[in-house]
Amino acid sequence: MTLVRRVTEPTIEEFEEYTKRLIKLSYPGKYVFTCTRCGRCCSGGPNVSLTVFDVVRMARFLRMKWKEFLKSYVKVIIADVIPHMLLRGNEKGHCLFLSWRHDGKSLCVIYPARPMRCRVYPILVESLKPQKLYIDPRSPGVGQGKERDIPQKLIEAYIKERIRHYTIIHYYIVKKGYEPLQALYKAIEDAWSEAEQGAEWSNLDYIESLGST
Ligand code: SF4
Numbered sequence: 708m709t710l711v712r713r714v715t716e717p718t719i720e721e722f723e724e725y726t727k728r729l730i731k732l733s734y735p736g737k738y739v740f741t742c743t744r745c746g747r748c749c750s751g752g753p754n755v756s757l758t759v760f761d762v763v764r765m766a767r768f769l770r771m772k773w774k775e776f777l778k779s780y781v782k783v784i785i786a787d788v789i790p791h792m793l794l795r796g797n798e799k800g801h802c803l804f805l806s807w808r809h810d811g812k813s814l815c816v817i818y819p820a821r822p823m824r825c826r827v828y829p830i831l832v833e834s835l836k837p838q839k840l841y842i843d844p845r846s847p848g849v850g851q852g853k854e855r856d857i858p859q860k861l862i863e864a865y866i867k868e869r870i871r872h873y874t875i876i877h878y879y880i881v882k883k884g885y886e887p888l889q890a891l892y893k894a895i896e897d898a899w900s901e902a903e904q905g906a907e908w909s910n911l912d913y914i915e916s917l918g919s920t
Pocket of ligand 1: 748749750755794802803804805806814815816817818821822825
């Protein structure tokens with residue numbers, strides 16, 4: 708795990724430019740997208756934020772202990788006392804799980820256990836309410852192919868996990884007085900125990916059944 712305590716904030720102009728280009732989606736609604744396997748969305752990192760549930764699913768898939776997984780693949784940023792986890796990238800910003808097939812198409816080596824943020828891409832869930840969804844116009848697959856329904860079950864499961872993630876961490880920091888990192892570790896331990904007891908969210912077939920983009 709890499710721990711970074713200071714982050715370079717985008718300028719207001721950069722942020723405005725980025726948000727201006729996002730396309731707002733109606734919810735429930737439709738969108739037009741076909742993945743071209745270009746790998747671009749996996750190459751601009753670290754930009755994939757993780758919940759404790761993502762971490763547990765990925766670590767179990769790789770048959771690793773969660774601390775070992777954190778150390779190898781996760782960057783933790785502490786901002787205003789809240790710990791945030793991001794998937795690490797290599798020196799070119801490519802996700803460490805990105806690989807390439809012989810035909811030049813991208814391949815995610817942990818595809819069945821990929822983080823929720825990757826599952827819903829190019830849809831961007833920018834709040835804890837499904838009514839605030841955007842589509843990332845930088846993806847070359849946006850606007851290609853047939854119109855599709857927004858995968859509501861998946862989006863709602865992702866939002867539920869994000870709410871639980873922040874609620875648990877908040878509880879350990881605010882109510883129990885833990886340091887941010889301690890609170891994060893405790894939240895992952897709790898999620899790990901839930902998974903060991905067979906929690907639905909830890910079942911990859913169940914997650915797959917929620918749909919994809
Ligand atoms: S986890 Fe997989 S889908 Fe997500 S950014 Fe990495 S390579 Fe891409």
